[in-house]
Amino acid sequence: MRTTTGRPWWVLAIALVAIVGSVVVGSNVTDRLLAGQGTEDPNSESALAGAVLEEHFPEGRPNLVLLVAAEAGVDDREVAGQALAMAEGLAYEDDVVGVTSYWQTGADELKSDGGDQALIVARVGGGEAHAGAVVADLADRYGGEHGPLDVRVGGQTAVLNDVETTIDEDLVTAQAVALPLTLLILVWVYGSVISALLPLAVGVASIIGTNAVLWFIAGLTEVSVFAQSLTIALGLGLAVDYALLMVRRFRAELEDGHDPPAAAATTVRTAGRTVLFSAFAISSALAVMLLFPLYFLRSFAYAGVTVVLLAALFSLLVVPAALTLLGHRVNALDPRRLFRRRSNGRAPVSPEEAADRRWKRLTRTVMGRAPAFAVASLVLLVLVGLPFLRVEFGMADDRQLPADAESRQVADVVREEFSANATGVIDVLVHSPHAQTDTAELTRYVERLSLLDHVDEIRSPVGVYAEGSLTQARTPVDALRESASHSYLQVVPEDGVADISPESQGLVRDIRAVDTGLETSVAGQAAAVVDAQEGIGERLPLAIGAVVVSMAILLALLTGSVVLALLSVVINALSLTAMFGAVVWVFQDGNLSGLLGFTPTGFIDTALPVLMFCIAYGLSMDYGVFLLARMREEYERTGDHRTAVELGLRRTGGVITAAAVTLAVVMLAIGASRVTNTMMLGWGVALAVIVDATVVRCLLVPSVLRMTGPLTWWGPEPLRKLYRALSSPAAPVFRAPSQPGDPNLGPAPLPDPEPVTGVRTPDPTSEPTPGTGAVHARD
Structure with a gap:
């Protein structure tokens, strides 16, 4: 210093x-920085199985999709010749493996319902950043018109590139x-x-x-x-x-x-x-x-x-x-002088004076009807948070991008015009070497999987199965689903089951519950969502506990009160209800989607509520610290609980409001993003900040503290000693007289001052005039 x-x-x-x-x-x-979702648990079953699949069966996990359109139809001789040459050329590109196309396999799932579009899918190897650079280069060279072909580039890596841009x-x-x-x-x-x-x-x-x-x-x-x-x-x-x-x-x-x-x-x-x-x-x-x-x-x-x-x-x-x-x-260049009005034609009224009068009226109104304001605030916060009870979790996909992004357009076409989940299936990996795997046991396992609800068919090394029966005998393509150490199955959900919908997540759990003697693992987007939920769920109690305990300790040290610290921890949590309720109502249910310009998916990204909780709870504690520190300072100065609460709110209300408005403006600017997850983060936290600075700080906190009375400041003697050691010596401290029982419950009421003839008795909660010898209230 x-x-x-x-x-x-x-x-x-x-x-x-x-x-x-x-x-x-x-x-x-x-x-x-990486543009990937980053919402997968790297040590989960799906992530570990996915790494094996990428090594042994890269064609089964494509991250690059070329959507090829042709007016003459994809079966036209000239179109087929050029498309086949494009697929073969793509296979010779560096870092590109596992190229598969309609023209190589004749697979119906790679051809659109209208017959004028088909897919070339491939796997680009390397890390996320490297794959992104490769795909960006390929998009420049393969995208656009090539004779009778009109090619658009999509796939997971292209989506990530568009997200980053x-x-x-x-x-x-x-x-x-x-x-x-x-x-x-x-x-x-x-x-x-x-x-x-x-x-x-x-x-x-x-x-x-x-x-x-x-x-x-x-x-x-x-x-x-x-x-x-x-x-x-x-x-x-x-x-x-x-x-x-x-x-x-x-x-x-x-x-x-x-x-x-x-x-x-x-x-x-x-x-x-x-x-x-x-x-x-x-x-x-x-x-x-x-x-x-x-x-x-x-x-x-x-x-x-x-x-x-x-x-x-x-x-x-x-x-x-x-x-x-x-x-x-520091006070130079004040433009507000142009807007100041005169009071009774005598002297200008400063914005500070006008604001203080408004805060004075508000605090006295709230504290005068404390039970009513406390109950009304609690009811309001609970009601607006109710939509969160029906939250559904998933993983953000291409639909978080704006509709004019090319990778988003490709994914939309695949969803709408291609059947049988052309690029999205649930992957099942059988770990036993094929030579050691009983073919009959593998067949029985495939049959059981095909009987599960919401399953269209199972593609496996022993053929294609549906509803417990073989529908297509083993082909050369199926032979590629096995290696010396693994067998690879693809579970194709029935039409209408989205890649990461609640139905597909339930299907993952059903697959894992199938009884078999084989060693299996489940991967894919739906499995990643299930594993992410379990990973977050396992650590969530520890995280919440760490936040609550650390906040309670900090507030206890700040105020010297256990009661106030615990009350603040609970009240701050209530300030988040509006944010969580609004997130579900708007972004999951799709209300206001037209106004905000996003596509609702029917679920919320699994990791976002955790992120928003940590950010919004931390910011609410920021305002709580401002308010409680000032209340404690006023209590030390005056020794009167009601005066401390009233002055604390009056002296910090303007600071908190200004800070909240500014932060809300910044968060709303962030929320204007065209990426849905960023939009959700910005709008959600902005709402939490506004609710905390208005309903919570201005209504709920003073009304609750008015009812708790002097008990608010109770704390054990060791805590009070530690508080005094950490406190600034700048402010005078009121020393309460000894009382029977707990001396920390507060001082006896101050006696009314003797009236003096001709002298106006000052309002004990008004701002002292500098230079009069009174203690000047400080921020």
Whole structure:
């Protein structure tokens, strides 16, 4: 702190060097990030079996699809000749294996119902990034018109390429929208262009620094490109939160007559403590995603924890240094003067005065009817969360892309005009070597599988079976379904069963439940969804427990109260109900899909609720820390519970509202993405932030605390000692007189002051006037 305020130029210079270095390192971070879903458990049965299938039967797991259309029909001689030559040419491309086409096999499932389109499918080997580069090159050379052929490129890898490109473009747009809007909001909130630029600078610096850190992490492990959305949202949102708190406290210290270095030092000791607790709280919520094996979730932990800590670091070091140099110029360039009105023609009413009057009316209304507001708030939150009870889980596919993406168009055509799941089946791997496998046992197993519900047919080394009977004898194609160490079966669901629908997931469970003496594994998209759900379900109790315990400990240390910590943990969870209910109502059920421009699939990506819980819960704790820290400060100052709750809300209500509006704007800019998962994340978290800052912080919290009374502040003596050790010595502390029983239940009521003739008795909950000798309420 002494270095920050004593040598501010050195601090700013070092920060500038670090930012420039981060720009150089992190400028190409996107090249290292992965566009894959990242929602598969790498140690699950489906993932391990999939790796074996890719090695031994690559043609069974295509990730490249060429949709070939011809006006003359796919059986036309000239069309067939050119298409066959294209398939053969594709087979000779580097890293391309397992090429299969309609013209090579004559398979009906590779031909459209109308007969004017057919498929060439292949497997591109290598890692995700390498395969993406290969497919991008192939799309340039094989896509488009080739004589009578019109070729469009699709498949899983092409979808991932389109997802990455779309997200990159959308993030540029989001930043172009969010930055100027954030600046306008901050100028109005701060009443100073100079002050407004500080949080914006902190946010940009945090984003740049996080990109550099992600560049290093992505060189060591898998990191999803989706994590960049969180980097931008939290980088700007938390920079506004923290800098807003710091600047408001600094201004209050200047008004109290302190010089800039002393004001900055006090700001770090008081508001800085709140920032530190907030950063720890949000980081703890985000860090629990490291408990899950899915790299999609782990990526958000890497990005989220980094950007939160950097935002706090810049706020605690760079902001005080800048404030020390700016001094009273921090209030310069106030455009709100043009909008101020005069009160009774005598003096202008500042926005701060007008806001304080509104918060005063609101707090007194809520606390005056506490039971009614508490019950109404609880009922509202529960009702809007009810749709989540019918949530269905799946895995995001090509339909998260906009309708004009080529890979999405190819997948739509395959779904609508091709039968028998041309590119999507459930894979079953028999691990015993064929020489050691009893053919009769394998046949009996295939027969049992063909009798399961929602099964159209089974393709196997012993032929094609349907409803327990052989429908097609073993062919040369079937012979390719076996190797020296494995046999490969394809379970084709009946028409109408989507690849990752609840029916297909149920079919995976039924397949695994079939009794057989063979060693088998099930793979495919539906199996990956089932395994991801089980992996998340196994670790979810531990993750929730870690979040709850860490938050309760932090809040107990912040407030010195066990009761308040436990109440806050429960209340913060209630603030998420609106988000989860809206996600199901909008994105699963499809309401507002036309307005928002997405395609509903009837399910929610399995990993998204976990991600949204960690982010939204951490942000709700951020606002909770702001509010509770101020309430505790007022309780220490006045010793009166009701006054502490009222003043705490009045003094932080504006900060929380401004921070929530700014963060909601940023999240809505992210939510304007054309990728459904990113849209869901942005809109969902924005809704959670708004509900938390309004219904929860303004209505539920003060009404509940009004009813709990002085018991709110109870804590055991060891906790109170630890709280006092961690508290700032800047604020005067009210010492309650000893009382029978528990002395921590609060002080005796303060006596009414003796009236003095000719002197107006001040409102005990109003803001003291600086310079009068009264304790000035601080942020």
